[in-house]
Amino acid sequence: MTVDTARFATRAVHAARSRETAASRATPIYLTAGFEFDDFDHAADHFGTGTGFGYTRTGNPTVRAVERQLASLESGADAVLVASGQAAVTAAVLSVVGAGDHIVSSTHIYEGTRGLFLDNLARLGIETTFVDDIADPDAWREAIRPTTRALFAESLANARNDVLDIAAVSAIGDESAIPLIVDNTLPTPALLRPLEHGAAIVVHSASKFLAGHGSVLGGVIVDDGRFDADRAGHNAPHLVLPGRGGLPSVYTRHGGNARIAYVRESVAPRFGASPSPLNAFLIGQGTETLGLRVERQSRNALDVARWLAAHDAVESVDYAGLPTHPHHATARRYLDGGFGSIFTVTLRGGLPAARRFVEEVEVFTHMTHIGDVRSLVLHPGTTSHAQRTDEERRVLGVAPGTLRLSIGIEDVDDLVADLARVLESVRETVA
Template sequence: MSADRKPGFNTLAIHAGAHPDPATGARATPIYQTTSYVFENVDHAAALFNLETFGNIYTRIMNPTQAVLEERIAALEGGTAALAVASGHAAQAIVFHALMEPGAEFVAARQLYGGSVNQFTQSFKKFDWNVRFADTDNAESFRAALSPKTKAIFVESIANPGGIITDIAAVSAVAKEAGVPLIVDNTLATPYLMRPIEHGADIIVLSLTKFLGGHGNSIGGAIVDCGTFDWFKSGRYPTLTEPSPSYHGVTFAETFGNFAFAIACRAFSLRDLGPAISPFNAFLILTGIETLPLRMQRHCDNAAAVAEWLSGHPQIDWVNYAGLPGNKFHALAKRYSPKGAGAVFTFGLKGGYEAGVKLVSNVKLFSHLANIGDTRSLIIHPASTTHRQLTDEARLRAGAGPDVVRLSIGLEDVADIIADLDQALKAA
């Protein structure tokens, strides 16, 4: 390939960050299953610990297998740098740890994964980090939720479980006016369907457990620094703009420029909180990413066919899939995600809560479990599982009412997927 040619997405999914192993010639990225690394000499060790040079110190902070994964994710999302961590939840915790101080606030979309709602409203309280909620489909509600204590705005590109497509550009305009970074969870879309950086995102978080890994065999998360935010402008982010006592007075934003946030997340938050990704999991996720473009297109094509079939079924009250022409978010899906509206969507059963429980109890091809983004088709009744910790009112606001069933459509023959739903609906 010529030096001036920019690789396409499929090429990046296979090659970004990876080179034959210099010691053995191995073409696949090796699993560097080690805790630590030998320094060249005392000066080399000192330079590493002072952040004067980049290299491996300890696998809690970085690892060669992890480094390839990070470079690949950054390339696919279009960011300046990435950090891989133990899970999607760990990625969120690391991001906010680098941004927040006690008493600070952030604004989040109300329509989020139930685990994120719980993390934001319960666990983050222990740090005195406080959330205000806004409505995903109303950018002005984010403006109304702002306060002088606001440090960030958080949304999902495609909301889980509701399948709502976020108008990222509109929310980004609010964030820019307020002088705070926009954080976008791009788990359901993946960079194959949508690149939030192109619509105004400053930080991207991902659960690698889902579509990027894609096979239900490994847990991981990632943070992507888009390199677009001016950390000095507002003076609200001392972790990045004030000399760090942990590193002999290094000022992250000054020293590392447009990838300062990724470095701060690694050298400060990951170092001290410790949710490191396993090298083996990094290897499995890397392998999964190589087929991401092929898998995501099949996921979307199957999901569109299943959603259309369900929309005509007499036992189904409604189907919320942005890929359907009559859906409220169809225009946004065409704008932001033209290759497909994702593979996760919800529908409502006319029989309500009890019908939902019966349906998930009678599927055979579908797996009833709390995950999405697997090669296999997955089903769950959020009100009785992932969102059961929320109040009835909060479940309704999150799009997880008593009648709601969530599907994650897999890669099986679509006729077999539909047949399984058909027999389970009859049994229910």
């Protein structure tokens, strides 16, 4: 019996099936839970070696294409795409640390990551020490313990724009064969590629600049492919010792790519962090225009930051592109092509001024997000940093009148006009 001669219900299920191939110019969307095997041996080989595709949770052609794209842009050896930026941080960290281990992290990190370290990983017996002065190499060195297995920081901090000296911190990690994991969400590889400066692993919230359109969630882990068992094997027994049932070690099977292979084989699929192929497609499409968008956003942001810094309703602007920023010199060393588009502005008049600002803007959108083509605003003190103490917020540069801006690709004159109108209203309120 063929499908054509089958009964109605059978034809409804099977008649669309085709094994034809076509060379699509755009990345095809393989929106399927699983993949058909050619024969018995094909299935056995896939489960034995991991080659090919069997189930989307462990691999998908659309996802794989975007992983290659992002690994290339970050100058990495390989990448794993996951369901969110938070999943990317979790998977990257769990690829190098375990119970009883220790992390040294910058204080200036996303609140979700801080909560992961302090609440979730702590319950698994993983401790974290935070470094306030990330520009002080000795502060990083002194925080390292015999059990330290990872250093973690953001390349450009959200949202005060503290800039990490990646080469200096990665060199400190190298002294003890400890990998530096860098969240590179804000500058993106269009402006900065941490692996080229000594970092071992890069993570992104792909929902932000990579996708660019604010419509999907996703995250990515990119590895440098330089894991050295002789130097670092004592810190990573899970990578160098044989697996269950005498399976050759991850390092034996994957060499320098052992860390990212461990993420792909053991962390992402087992914790269920696999992305939708549709989301992967949209991230890949967005990434194709990343350079153009980041160039425009960075140029707009510099113009807006300069304008705000000169306004008498503004107390301060924390933007690495301004010479007044304490990390401006470091930013000039590391950022190529712009200074990014996320920064904070603190208004005179405190919380009442900030409230009026977010409720009266029209071109700016008030929402929890960054890296969108649209310009966005958020009040950190009552949202993202609400769980911090007053002293912690002070250290991070978050005052009652502080607002985080994410500058989009709109015409900069329209952005400035919106700000001028709102700040005039704010000034009247404060007066």
